[in-house]
Amino acid sequence: MTLRTKASESPPAVKAAASNNRAEPTPEIEYAEAFIDTIMTSPRTAATYRFGLASLATFIANTKYIPLPPPYPVAELRDDVLLKYQSWLLRQRYALASQENYIAAVKRFLIWLDANDHLPPGFQVGKAVNRLKAARGGRRAVKG
DSSP: OOOOOSTTSOOSEEEEOTTTOOEEEEOOBTTHHHHHHHOOSOHHHHHHHHHHHHHHHHHHHHHTSSOSOSSBOGGGOOTTHHHHHHHHHHHTTOOHHHHHHHHHHHHHHHHHHHHTTOSOTTOOHHHHHHHHHHHHTTOSSOOO
16 A cells, blocks of 8 residues: 555556556546446547546545545535536646546546436536536637
């Protein structure tokens, strides 16, 4: 077990991907692995989603969005998650393409959680998406 002393250090564990020796993070969010294992998509898209959800876990840890230890329970998500995550990605200076890919991954994860009755009562995926759209002012992504 590795102890982290800085808030900026990434919390997700890393595992080697057997197929290409590329290190892929293990998202420390409840149901993330089940989501990745069950979605019907290409291996590259699944890897991108894995990185996006690992980044979401880092956001949660660094900002204390969910003030609990990992794995972070999805029952603690609120409909401001996409908006706050997007702002964090921008502050961390993620590339615009990475921001868009990671937001897409989290949206698809939220849809999967909703379809499988894992979201907390009152959480509305549409409202979370619309809050992000309203903040963007019609732009696809916030440019910094």
